[in-house]
Amino acid sequence: xxxxxxxxxxxxxxxxxxxxxxxxxxxxxxxxxxxxxxxxxxxxxxxxxxxxxxxxxxxxxxxxxxxxxxxxxxxxxxxxxxxxxxxxxxxxxxxxxxxxxxxxxxxxxxxxxxxxxxxxxxxxxxxxxxxxxxxxxxxxxxxxxxxxxxxxxxxxxxxxxxxxxxxxxxx
Numbered sequence: 001x002x003x004x005x006x007x008x009x010x011x012x013x014x015x016x017x018x019x020x021x022x023x024x025x026x027x028x029x030x031x032x033x034x035x036x037x038x039x040x041x042x043x044x045x046x047x048x049x050x051x052x053x054x055x056x057x058x059x060x061x062x063x064x065x066x067x068x069x070x071x072x073x074x075x076x077x078x079x080x081x082x083x084x085x086x087x088x089x090x091x092x093x094x095x096x097x098x099x100x101x102x103x104x105x106x107x108x109x110x111x112x113x114x115x116x117x118x119x120x121x122x123x124x125x126x127x128x129x130x131x132x133x134x135x136x137x138x139x140x141x142x143x144x145x146x147x148x149x150x151x152x153x154x155x156x157x158x159x160x161x162x163x164x165x166x167x168x169x170x171x
Contacts, residue, residue: 028112
């Protein structure tokens with residue numbers, strides 16, 4: 001059993017052979033069934049988020065989930081936005097764009113995608129559902145209970161592809 005430290009609490013993290021689970025996301029997502037992203041898209045996104053995703057918590061009590069990419073890869077951010085159905089894309093500079101989730105509903109949904117589906121313990125440290133919960137409860141939304149059982153990825157899921165898309169470089 002591995003203990004992960006967060007500023008508020010120590011969480012025991014247990015690796016299991018369970019598959020990726022997005023049931024809480026599907027239950028919270030108000031889109032019609034045909035418009036909800038498929039399991040393999042969410043698996044890919046988890047891998048991509050582990051590679052290039054960033055959680056930012058601000059002193060003023062707000063937080064954001066951000067993925068930054070070169071303008072050359074803008075189509076990738078548009079793919080994420082269109083499949084998830086939330087978040088926005090902003091131009092950071094002439095060479096850089098960002099996919100940003102800051103609203104309470106979007107943060108709740110992104111948390112449901114990622115919670116319990118992160119593979120790397122170091123990324124679990126960065127993912128701070130406690131900060132997201134502070135924002136959610138202040139907006140009268142239900143807090144999210146962190147899922148502490150970790151997934152062990154396989155070659156049959158799409159996570160590795162997402163992580164490779166985020167971190168892989170061909171030189």
